[in-house]
Amino acid sequence: MKKILYIVFGLLFANTIYAQQANTGTLGDIPIAVVAAKQQNVPESANTYMENKLQQVICQNGLGSSDYHGRFVVTASVVAVTKDIVPGPPRQVAANYDVTFYIVDNIDRKVFSSVTVAAKVVESSEEKALIKAIRSINVKSKQITSFIDEGRGKIVDYYANHADQIIRTAMSLAKQRRYEEAFYELCAIPEACGDAYSKALTAADAIYQEYVNYMCDVNLAKARSAWAAEQNAAGASVAGEYLALIYPDAKCYAEAQKLYEQIKEKVLDDWKFEIRRYDDEISLEKQRILAWRAVGMAYGNHQQPVDYNVNWLVR
Secondary structure, eight states: OHHHHHHHHHHHTHHHHHHHHHHHOGGGOEEOEEOOOOOTTSOHHHHHHHHHHHHHHHHTTTEESOOTTOOEEEEEEEEEEEEEEEOSSSOEEEEEEEEEEEEEETTTTEEEEEEEEEEEEEESSHHHHHHHHHHTOOTTSHHHHHHHHHHHHHHHHHHHHHHHHHHHHHHHHHHTTOHHHHHHHHHTSOGGGTHHHHHHHHHHHHHHHHHHHHHHHHHHHHHHHHHHHOOSHHHHHHHHHHHTTOOTTSTTHHHHHHHHHHHHHHHGGGOOOOOOOOOTTSOHHHHHHHHHHHHHHHHHHTSOOOOOOOTTTOO
8 A cells, every 4th residue: 555655646746746857857867876886995985975976977967866777877996096105294195096987787787988087186194085086076077078978879779779678578567467567667768768768658658548547447446345335534535545546547537536526525525635637737648658657666666776786897
């Protein structure tokens, strides 16, 4: 029940989400996971700064930090090229570091893009020198921009080449009525991937209609059962939980409305519930997209955490 309510919560706020995305452009982002590699020569404090720097790299260059599928990763390694002690007082450390950024397919273990940025620093300790080197990197430099552009292009190519396979998997899951999992698969293809995304939308639209019709039948039956068992505020509350899961474009929506009116007439103002309706100010197509993506993302968020192990790349 908690999982169902989580999905409902997400969908009830779909219009707000869309409005925010329309302003920020995040619908066009390519999702990628940020991973601060655990290097033996890098203290945990520096890893925190590295993770922040990686977040800046992707956010400033049109990628999105949210790859819950776990395939694409941006990470980095740090190598001390030279390190000298400058006698004091005060004693200082003068160091030259090479910081190498990577965008990788972490499942197939392929490097899509990489760039090495040099940093020369002087600080009072090795740890402070390393942190200063990381912080000094300009995330808007031509080096970083070219690195991101190359990685983005490789990711778009990946989806162009694998979209049909992803869609076939989603359609197979839908035939087994594993709709949430099917939407999760299709969510992997971001809007920035053009034709691949359009194919995913077409597939999702067909699956979506099957999903809302099926869920409507299931939840309307449960709502009727709950109301028949207790025709009072308690029964109305339970019935309302199921009615809240029924989409306006489902085949049985009119029947759900009739039950809603019956319950409302019986319990009057004791029932603080309104049946779901789509927002007339937002196109139906956009709201349907938000709906199935919310279902898919809710499914993904309830899976076991992805193990972003990049030891094959950075040690």
